[in-house]
Amino acid sequence: METFLQFLFGGLTVGAVYAMVALGFTIIYNASDVINFAQGEFVMLGGMCTVFFSLWGLPLPLAAVAAVIAASLVGVALNKLAIEPARGANVVTLIIITIGASIFLRGLAQVVFDKQFHRLPSFSGDQPIDVLGATLTPQSLWVMGGAAVIVVVLWYFFTRTTFGKSILATSHNRLAARLVGINVEVVLLASFALSAAIGALAGILVTPITLTSFDAGTMLALKGFAAAILGGMGNPLGAVVGGLLVGIAEAMGAGYLSSEYKDAVAFLIILCVLFVMPSGLFGRRGTERV
Amino acid sequence: MPAWLMQPRTGGLLLLAAIMVLVYLAAPNNFYLDVAIQIGLNAIVVVGLNLLIGYAGQISLGHAGFFGLGAYASAVLPAHFGVPPLAAPVVGMLSVGLLAFLVARPILRLKGHYLAMATLGLGILVFMLLTNESQLTGGPDGMAVERLRIFGERISGKDWWYLITAAMLLLSVWLTLNLIDSPTGRALRALHDSQIAAQVAGVDVARFKVIAFVYSAMLASLAGSMSALYSGFVTPDKAGFIHSIELVIMVVLGGMGSTFGGILGAAVLTSLPQFLTVFAEYEHMILGAILMAVMIFLRRGILPSTLDLLARRRTG
């Protein structure tokens, strides 16, 4: 029981990070139909910027805020400079553009920062907490709590604020949104900024546990994409559930089977789910109209 | 110019062969020949992958897995099962074809991003198997490959492999162009634009998706086997998801639905990093920027977009 709980905590911690990356995918996908494979780079930027801003003398909390702002600006720039000029291009072409952006941002981080691994101090010490015989680090709580806060804030934003609702409306029907006077360009900018900010936050929260480096984003983007697909692309609830499931599958696979095959467990589960539910767990289904 | 020479199957193949001869004659040293062989090996995969992605409209982010299986077939079969190195690629191709056939139906029921995810997952599973079954595969460090012998003659060296790669690329392009301009090819292309209309015309959509998937997987396996025999060593990286993505980038960069465009894409993306090394740490930034710029300004791919521009200039 203790070991199970131990694995579960581990899984929920990574899962919370995947959930945040998957939410980032979802927000951009809903606003623009683009799968943004540079999503992992936002996470990397969050961690790396915080590390270097504090190295350059900013106190940690301020460095974190500055990192989130920096990542959001990168998100906005990505939309303005790479996505908007290619509007109307084939979906696969757009994906390749975001992969180009991801390579570019990795290269940029390599030049501006360096190629070393970096860590941040844990936010509130390293004294583990005992829960029913399993241990939980305070930083894990920060990650899970951070993800929970983000989910609640997003829920409030999308269902209770006019601006959030106008983003949702745009995702359902761009033309109709334009017709009722929603500024679609602003919605797009906001979505990229928001998505980047969430990614950066995830990066800041998890860096004390996993370390970060210029190329930390690739694997996270892969897992986040897997999580978003598992949940059903475009569904924020699905993204969160998908993220947690992928994290738990990994942790259980590593714990009970073998650490070499931990990723295999997650991907096997996703394949099996897709064979039964071709639009993921909570994806939109519908009859094709002809 | 006579009309028959303007056909892709005649003029295009002749032009490709001519370029191959020129590259061989002009290559100043073995380094360039090596790059050319790498281009050729990638191009063989891309020709098949373009049939799947560009013509039939079915994405795959897992084809490096098939490439890797082909590579390891050349390594593992002779080392552990006594299969002669010359037969190993054939056994590999047939096994990969069978594997692709078995998984194709459930996987290709999926659409769009879900299909991308499923093929990605499949590729990663293959990668994990190759990395972790170290008794057979040597694990993450890879393993040596027994050299190819034909009539007792040891086939190694750049000249031999340039010849073999060029011949195999020409063969796969010829086969693929034949297929595209046949009833099977029309059915494949039809399901890209409208699966419903294709079905209503009697096309068994699942069957043709399977054909494109298996065909592209077998070409990937062949290229993988050749690559292993050529370099004398295999590592799991070649089966990894980064390589899968690179292969798709080659297709899209060169031109989806253009066989020769895909080859151009393979040439550009394989050689670019070699030449960008002079920019040292700026290499990745420049590669990413070039990729974005090409896809924004030549969004249909280098070859189709350039041909469009030329045609427009001629008529306008």
Place this chain on the structure above:
Amino acid sequence: MSQLAVEHLSIDFGGLRAIDKLSFEIAPGTIHSIIGPNGAGKTTLFNLITGIYTPSEGCILLDGEEVTGLPPHLLARRGMCRTFQNLQIFERMSAVENVMLGRHLHESKNLLGHLLRLPGVVEENRRSRAKSMELLELVGLGEQADAPAGALPYGALKRLEIARALAGQPKMLLLDEPAAGCNAVETQEIDAVIQTVAGQGVTVVLVEHDMHLVMNISNHILVLDYGRKLAEGTAEEVRQNPEVIAAYLGQQAEEAAAHA
């Protein structure tokens, strides 16, 4: 015996019953029109008959055999071809290749032969192209044969779909609003094509809003309203059916009576 028989056919879309216990028969070699106001379920009915949708209840008999739930490509093998109200064109292929695809079931399936481009395949391609050219001429698109289909205007694509459907050498041809968006001349051309095809013994099932076209060429008319059969009969019977006049023809019929 009827060629197509539909019995108690129903389909629901999340609580909405789009077709409601519909039964009717279509005799071979006739032109059978289905009319009704927008949303009456005409296209849904087509999608059911051609296997794109699976009915919630009821059954469909083709040549006396039950075909309910068969996928479209198997129905195509039994001689059923159709066009689409919202065009389904292979835009990346040329016009003639679109029609050649329509011949899919009459072409060889020899994959190895296709790969190696055996002489038989070359010959077959040539024959397919020649036959497709004839059909393009028939619908008046002979000139545009090698143009990319995506570049053709709407009216041309409507006719391209008809040519593609004809290429399957159907025993039953379902046309979903073939004249929609076409001008008077094009409509007349389509009218002529339908008559020609029907003259060759092909059963034509037609969904069309152009009442002039429908009344002119139909042997039999089925009137749908809210997924149910409102009336059925010859053009004359339908025209004089009081329910049809009230529900659908209303205005038009009164005007026609006033002119007469």
